[in-house]
Amino acid sequence: MKAASLRARVRAEMTDEIKAVARRHLSTDGANLSLRAVARDLGMASSAVYRYFASRDELLTALIIDAYGSLGDAAEAAPREWLAVCHAIREWALAHPHEWALIYGSPVPGYRAPRDTVPAAARVILALARIVAAAEVAEGEPVTGPLADELQAVADGFAPGTAPQVVGRAMGAWLHCCGAISAELFGQLQDTVEARRDFFEFQMRGAARWVGLT
Template sequence: MDDYAANSTSADAILSELIKKTARLHLAELGGGGLSLDSLARDCGRAVTEVQALFPHRDDVLTALVIDAYDASGGAMERADKDAAALHASAGARLLAVTRALRQWSFDHPAEFTLIYGSPVPGYHAPQDTVLPASRTPGVLAGIVGAALAGGELTPPRRTVPGPPLLLPAAVEAFGGLPPAPFSDVIERGIVLWSSLIGLLVFQVFSRTHDSVRDEAAFFDYAIAVAAETIGLVVPLDGDAH
């Protein structure tokens, strides 16, 4: 790559980051539906044509923000899991660490959290490019559940899925295959855990629990421990007798 091409690429990367940084500010003030290339160009001090050269449509900006949000939140969970695993933490302790990391990211970045887990932006449909970044969060959870299964840390469930598995083949493949009985429905249970986590965060980020509980952080930990019981995993909490 010659110097001109390298400088051009570098300039594009800098402008792209500036546009996204400005878009995040607009996202917090106006929501996803309030983004426009004209307003982004104005607040970046650039011509609309310069913005359009990198992001031809508003939806391209939204997609970039969605990908960044999934990567940032998933990355926070992955780092927390790596740190917990390095301390030889139990699977339950790893689960608590990664869910706390996602909670912290969510409170630190409420606009981005709303973009990926809140109300859909009217007229926007996330493209295939967002699928892999979005898979990082369930991927961390699946890794912990898989480690718990392999390490004998799961308690067999009292209830199993009636009839055949309720899964698409891609979900089974992503987990590494269908576990044997009595844990043959652990993937379904993992999806319950994942959805419980996101639902809990929605309640807390959007202040649905602040007038019901006196300590939201402690309640979050408790709720994760309760949700983990659905897959037979014990999450250690302060004050536990065991």
């Protein structure tokens, strides 16, 4: 796997370059990314790009996976504390709004790349789950029915030993976090709340209290 990978090496570099240009286009033109424009910027024929990505959707999927990774990095780099991680996530979203829209906005073609994205997406959630699992939170009133089993399964996978209702509350906090960021990014708070950071912190403090942290 040394000299044999020379060709694979330049291929990987080219792939990265395409993704970089595509990411730049994404941040200026929005979600309607043009493969031809990317090729034009790279000084190559549009058909050549298809040697690297079978379709525009495949390029987008690659960008989505990378975005999950980047967001995961940001979340893991923050201090292991609820508010810190939340703010790290929000700041990443503010810095990469179109990539946030790509992963948490409406699915672009009405279809979501199925399995490839799941592990990448899990990292951010895990960063929050770790905090909840590490803390001692009150269990509160239990959930019942099939939902309890499902939440128990999630708990077994993500944070063993956590009560299902705590998992449910943690997921709620995560939804609250996503909702707040998306609302801010997508213009839902326009002309209503300008103290965005304070508002977000207020929301996430509430979410933490609901989960049972502190």
